[in-house]
Amino acid sequence: MSNPEKTPHVSGEPSSDRDLQNVESAKTKVGSLKELIDVVTGRLPPENQIEEEYGSAEFLPFPFLGLVGQTEMKLALLLALVNPAIGGVLLIGPRGTGKTTAIRSLLDLLPQIERSNCFYGCMPEDIEIGGIDAVCPDCARKYAEGEPLTHTEKAHLVELPLNSRLEDVIGGLDERAALNNQIRIKRGLLAQANQNILYIDEVNLLSGEVIDAILDASAMGYYSVRRGPVSATYQARFTLIGSMNPEEGNLRPQIMDRFGLRVLVQGLVNPEERIAAYQAAQAYTSNPRKFVQQYADETQRMCTEIQEVRKQIWNIQLSDDVLRAGIRLIQHLKIESLRAEITLFEAARAYAAIDGRMAVKLADLRIVAPLALRLRRSEFMEKYEADQAQKEETLNKALDEIIPNEFPGGSPG
Ligand SMILES: [Zn+2]
Numbered sequence: 001m002s003n004p005e006k007t008p009h010v011s012g013e014p015s016s017d018r019d020l021q022n023v024e025s026a027k028t029k030v031g032s033l034k035e036l037i038d039v040v041t042g043r044l045p046p047e048n049q050i051e052e053e054y055g056s057a058e059f060l061p062f063p064f065l066g067l068v069g070q071t072e073m074k075l076a077l078l079l080a081l082v083n084p085a086i087g088g089v090l091l092i093g094p095r096g097t098g099k100t101t102a103i104r105s106l107l108d109l110l111p112q113i114e115r116s117n118c119f120y121g122c123m124p125e126d127i128e129i130g131g132i133d134a135v136c137p138d139c140a141r142k143y144a145e146g147e148p149l150t151h152t153e154k155a156h157l158v159e160l161p162l163n164s165r166l167e168d169v170i171g172g173l174d175e176r177a178a179l180n181n182q183i184r185i186k187r188g189l190l191a192q193a194n195q196n197i198l199y200i201d202e203v204n205l206l207s208g209e210v211i212d213a214i215l216d217a218s219a220m221g222y223y224s225v226r227r228g229p230v231s232a233t234y235q236a237r238f239t240l241i242g243s244m245n246p247e248e249g250n251l252r253p254q255i256m257d258r259f260g261l262r263v264l265v266q267g268l269v270n271p272e273e274r275i276a277a278y279q280a281a282q283a284y285t286s287n288p289r290k291f292v293q294q295y296a297d298e299t300q301r302m303c304t305e306i307q308e309v310r311k312q313i314w315n316i317q318l319s320d321d322v323l324r325a326g327i328r329l330i331q332h333l334k335i336e337s338l339r340a341e342i343t344l345f346e347a348a349r350a351y352a353a354i355d356g357r358m359a360v361k362l363a364d365l366r367i368v369a370p371l372a373l374r375l376r377r378s379e380f381m382e383k384y385e386a387d388q389a390q391k392e393e394t395l396n397k398a399l400d401e402i403i404p405n406e407f408p409g410g411s412p413g
Pocket of ligand 1: 118119120121122135136137138139140
C-alpha cells in the first residue's frame with residue numbers, strides 16, 4: 001500500500017495486523033484522571049506514548065489518550081475542561097503539530113451539562129438569583145407547576161469556520177422569516193456555543209470586529225444583537241480554545257491577554273515518539289473505529305472523572321501562602337493584567353482537584369505558572385514604562401534644580 005486513503009471513513013479492515021500490534025504496544029496505559037495528570041506532567045513516566053498528524057479522518061475523533069507527547073498541550077486542555085473559570089486556552093505553534101487533532105480529541109471527554117429547554121435559555125438559577133420575572137412567562141409557568149426547565153446533555157465542541165462574518169457569529173436577521181414579512185433574529189454561532197467549547201482555529205487571522213464580539217461575549221457571559229426594530233440577548237458562557245500559527249501573523253496583545261492558558265506547541269523531538277505518532281496516525285487512518293475502540297473504556301472512565309472533578313472545583317482551597325507566592329511571582333515578572341492571577345489560581349485549583357486534593361499546594365503553582373503567565377508581559381508596555389520612568393526622572397531633576405524641595409525629608413503635606 002503506497003498511499004493510504006485519505007477520505008474519512010468509519011469502518012473497514014486494518015491495513016495490516018502488524019500496525020495494530022504496534023499501536024497496542026505503544027498505547028499509553030492510564031487508569032485514572034490523576035494518573036493521566038501524573039503522566040502528562042512527567043511525575044509518572046508513561047509506559048509508552050503515541051500521537052500526532054492523523055490525516056483527515058476526523059469522523060471519529062482521534063482519542064485524547066492516544067495522543068503522543070505534547071504533555072503541556074494536553075495538560076492545558078484538561079485544566080480548561082475541568083475549570084471554565086481559567087478562561088480557555090491558546091495553542092501557539094506551526095502547522096502539523098497536532099493542535100487541531102488534540103482539540104477535537106476532547107469531544108469524547110466533554111462533560112454532561114444542564115441545558116435550558118427554552119429558546120430564551122432560561123435556567124432555574126435565574127429564578128433563584130433574579131426572581132420569577134427573570135425567566136420568560138412560559139418558563140415561569142413551568143417552574144410554578146414543578147416542570148423541569150432544563151435537561152442534561154453532553155457539551156459540544158463548536159468550531160468557528162474560517163472566514164466567519166460578524167453576522168454568522170452574533171446572528172442577524174432571519175432571511176426566511178423576512179420572506180414572510182416577519183422580522184426575526186437568527187441565532188449566531190456564539191449563542192450555539194453557550195455552555196460549550198468554542199474552538200477558533202487561526203484566531204490571528206480573524207477580522208477585528210469578529211474577534212472583539214467573541215471576546216466581549218466571553219467576558220460578559222452574554223451578548224445582544226440589534227437589527228432594526230428587533231433586538232435579542234443571548235447567553236454566551238463558553239470555554240474558548242484558540243490556535244494560531246505565529247508564522248502567519250501576530251495576535252494583538254489585548255486579544256492575547258483574554259486567553260487564560262498559553263501553550264507553545266512544538267513538533268515532537270524524540271525519534272521514538274515520532275515513530276509512535278506515525279504508527280498511531282496510520283492505524284487510526286486505516287481503521288478509525290478499531291483504533292478508537294482500544295481507548296474506549298479508559299476514555300469513558302476519564303470522562304466520568306472530569307465530570308466529578310468539575311463538581312469539586314469551587315471547594316478547592318487556596319491558602320494565604322499560596323496566594324501570596326502567586327502574587328509575588330506575578331509582580332516579580334512585572335505582569336499587570338489581573339487576568340494573570342485569575343488564570344494562575346484557577347488553573348492551580350483545577351490541578352489540585354484532578355490530583356484529588358481539596359487544597360492547592362505551592363508545587364501546583366509551579367506546574368501551572370508557565371501556562372498561565374507566559375506571553376503576558378508586553379514588550380511595548382515594558383518599553384513604554386521605561387520611557388516614562390526616564391521622563392519622570394528628568395522632570396524631577398529639573399524640579400530639584402529650579403524649585404528645590406522645602407521639605408527634603410519627604411513630601412510636604
Ligand atoms: Zn424560558
